Amino acid sequence: MATRAAPMPLPADVRVMNAVAAALFALAGLAVVVAGVVWAARHPLWTLQGIVLRGEVEHQNAVTVRALVVPHLRGTFLTLDLAAARERFEALPWVREAVVERQFPNRLRVTLREHEPLAWWGEPGGGRLVSVRGEVFEADPDDPAADHWSTLHGPAGEAEAVVSMYRRLQPLVERLGRDIGRLELSGRGSWRLTLDSGAPIELGRGDAEALARLQRFVTTQAALRARYGPRDIVSADLRYPNGYALQLRGVTTQPDAPAGKRTAAPAAARSASSPSRNPSR
Known part of the structure; x- marks a missing residue:
């Protein structure tokens, strides 16, 4: 009965080349995925279209927000740094605290609390x-x-x-x-x-x-x-x-006149208990 010969192992340099090629293919695939995600995140579809203000907004208005906040917002709906955006809103006059959230698909929902x-x-x-x-x-x-x-x-x-x-x-x-x-x-x-x-x-x-x-x-x-x-x-x-x-007001202090020469003088305003000579600082 004929027996099958065992396969010959690949040379070491061939195995290394195969591993490198597999790694390169994996990296290329990952790069394609990342590029696709970045492209999608920056697509005009995700451009911020509006800001919804809620909470205590007595001293806030659209003009103030557009002038002091909107020019400093960087990125799209998906890439915007919410912490940085919160700092910009908290820099508004009267604002004590701001909570910034994404509101799908292209808006920010901002809840403000103002100083009293x-x-x-x-x-x-x-x-x-x-x-x-x-x-x-x-x-x-x-x-x-x-x-x-x-x-x-x-x-x-x-x-x-x-x-x-x-x-x-x-x-x-x-x-x-x-x-x-x-x-x-x-x-x-x-x-x-x-x-x-x-x-x-x-x-x-x-x-x-x-x-x-x-x-x-x-x-x-x-x-x-x-x-x-x-x-x-x-x-x-x-x-x-x-x-x-x-x-x-209207009450003065005058020193006592010598005996026999005293004249009526307005009374000095005093406390219920006489003060010591020097106040405590």
Whole structure:
């Protein structure tokens, strides 16, 4: 019975050439696929045709979006970098957060969340606002009441703390029959309050301590009104450990005259407890 001879193995150089050829064919096929995908992704069919804005868009309009966002969008519906697009939308005035999604076949769906302004930051009318969340942003408010907003200011990164203090002080200031015109936190951590009448009130350092000083000051105002009548505050310094210094409009302080030569003089406005000589800074 005849037997079949075993096939002769291919030489090593032939096997290498076959492997190289197979790899080249595979790479060529992959290149064709990639080229096809790139071509399809860049096809005019996928050109962005529109942007759908949703969410909080009170301060946004088509003109603003076309001018500030559209020129910076690169690519088609399929190739657009959504993270880069989100950054462009979040750079719009008033925008706090943007969510950008593809909407088949050729649109972007953008959901915006806007800042809710609380007060001016730095200087009134300076173009910088602080939100109720303690975030500083640049915008030009169109609210007629903006002229009467309070102004807050503090070191970089302290806006949230200033907003928190503002909320805690506001009820006390209202008991004085006034509003907060300006609240400042210095770089050394000292608080200074200015009433809407323009009267400055030095509160000193420490959040809890400043709040307690104003609480004590407000509590004594009824007694002062009973003694001097309803008078506007000109200035007050609450940094004394045992009291405060207060100047009321129309009330002056005069030194005592020598015995036998005293004349009637208006009473000086004092705190319920006499202040020490030097305030704590």
